Amino acid sequence: MTFPPLREELRGLQPYGAPQVSTEQAPVQLNTNENPYGPSAACIADIATAVAEAATTLNRYPDREHVALRTALAAYLSRDTPRGVVPEQVWAANGSNEVMLQLLQAFGGPGRSALSFAPTYSMYPEYARDTSTAWVQGRRADDFSLDLDAAAALVREQRPSVVLLPSPNNPTGTALPPEAVGRLCEAASGDGWDGLVVVDEAYGEFRRAGVPSALELLPQHRNLVVTRTMSKAFAAAGLRLGYLAADPAICDAIRVVRLPYHLSAVTQAAALAALRHAEELLGRVDELRAERDETVSWLRAQGLRVADSDANFVLFGTFADRHAVWQRLLDRGVLVREVGPEGWLRVSVGTADEMQTFKQALTQAMAEVMEEDAS
Numbered sequence: 001m002t003f004p005p006l007r008e009e010l011r012g013l014q015p016y017g018a019p020q021v022s023t024e025q026a027p028v029q030l031n032t033n034e035n036p037y038g039p040s041a042a043c044i045a046d047i048a049t050a051v052a053e054a055a056t057t058l059n060r061y062p063d064r065e066h067v068a069l070r071t072a073l074a075a076y077l078s079r080d081t082p083r084g085v086v087p088e089q090v091w092a093a094n095g096s097n098e099v100m101l102q103l104l105q106a107f108g109g110p111g112r113s114a115l116s117f118a119p120t121y122s123m124y125p126e127y128a129r130d131t132s133t134a135w136v137q138g139r140r141a142d143d144f145s146l147d148l149d150a151a152a153a154l155v156r157e158q159r160p161s162v163v164l165l166p167s168p169n170n171p172t173g174t175a176l177p178p179e180a181v182g183r184l185c186e187a188a189s190g191d192g193w194d195g196l197v198v199v200d201e202a203y204g205e206f207r208r209a210g211v212p213s214a215l216e217l218l219p220q221h222r223n224l225v226v227t228r229t230m231s232k233a234f235a236a237a238g239l240r241l242g243y244l245a246a247d248p249a250i251c252d253a254i255r256v257v258r259l260p261y262h263l264s265a266v267t268q269a270a271a272l273a274a275l276r277h278a279e280e281l282l283g284r285v286d287e288l289r290a291e292r293d294e295t296v297s298w299l300r301a302q303g304l305r306v307a308d309s310d311a312n313f314v315l316f317g318t319f320a321d322r323h324a325v326w327q328r329l330l331d332r333g334v335l336v337r338e339v340g341p342e343g344w345l346r347v348s349v350g351t352a353d354e355m356q357t358f359k360q361a362l363t364q365a366m367a368e369v370m371e372e373d374a375s
């Protein structure tokens, strides 16, 4: 027996995570889709006051049901759907990663499967693995869109307990067309079967004007779950706060598998304070969207292939040796992500200055790589 006595299927595996490089080595960090703008002084002060107040009762366990936070999140989500969202439909955890793990703990498991369409977020198969849920992977088309007929047929055939659909998708930036969610919710249920369809809207706030959120479809489909996070548009990745909206029965089921007091009093207080500053924290989203569209056009003008993006990042390529390009960008202090199909790289949208540095560095990196190929 080897030590430590790790589960067979976990032996030799590496933990998930983007390479973290210090800001000295890479002053321009465009690798994890964070919001480049930090909170204002007023927001920081409000969070500090809220946390100080929470600290006075740290001898007690926090509100297990995080009612105040769920109420504030429901109010925030209600902007995106005419029918509104009530607190009983909301559930929060330490990042949407924990929300999705809880979904798989409650609804996956041995004898059940989860399904998504590649290329997509590389954490999904890990939630399945960690909960002993079988993993089924469909494919996206060459332009990273979903072939809806094929996707619905695969869902009907496989009867997964959970379908994971990011919209916009990571790492491609592709949003689902509005009709896709309804089609797949229907395909996932019927004949006495109710598979859940989880639309991961981690980048939902960056979607183009006129594209509805899947939240609008909650009243029609009881098997629909929409997840969100404060990590991206909300500029609070360090806070670790993700949440979902779904039928109250789904929230209730998750309560069975969640750890007691999973959301600390400090997290709840800080998240509530941050939500009071929603306007400010989301204020730069329009700017980032414009910068994204500008980046897409510029990359195309360099003769590169670029995936259409509804998110705060852009997938571009293709390079015979993407690692060589990635390394040359890093040599110039620009960290992007080596992720997605072979030959592609992903850049997060930063400030205008950061994107200027990125463009200069990429121009030089591509010239160097070409020279080497020629010699």
Ligand SMILES: *Cc1c(COP(=O)(O)O)cnc(C)c1O
Binding pocket: 033, 094, 095, 096, 097, 098, 121, 166, 169, 170, 200, 202, 228, 229, 230, 231, 232, 237, 241, 242
């Ligand atoms: C970043 C990201 C998340 C958010 O993760 P958190 O745990 O909330 O920080 C979720 N889904 C996708 C596809 C992401 O890229």
